[in-house]
Amino acid sequence: LTHQRGSREDVALTVQRGLSAQALRYTNILHDNRMAITINDFLINGELADINVKVPTPAAFVG
Numbered sequence: 001l002t003h004q005r006g007s008r009e010d011v012a013l014t015v016q017r018g019l020s021a022q023a024l025r026y027t028n029i030l031h032d033n034r035m036a037i038t039i040n041d042f043l044i045n046g047e048l049a050d051i052n053v054k055v056p057t058p059a060a061f062v063g
Helices: 027-032
Strands: 011-016 019-024 034-044 047-056
Touching (some): 027 034
Antiparallel strands (some): 011 019, 034 047
16 A cells, blocks of 8 residues: 555556555555554564564544
């Protein structure tokens, strides 16, 4: 998914041959309003490891 600019409908952008991204309005809100969280129960090679990910803040979904 990617942010859609302009007023065109149903836009798919080519990222590379055989791969496209669907452009949708307002997805930039999710990208611009994010927070980092740590998931500490992820197994890598049989050992627990911390994974840091960025997710949208709850407020990004309030409209």
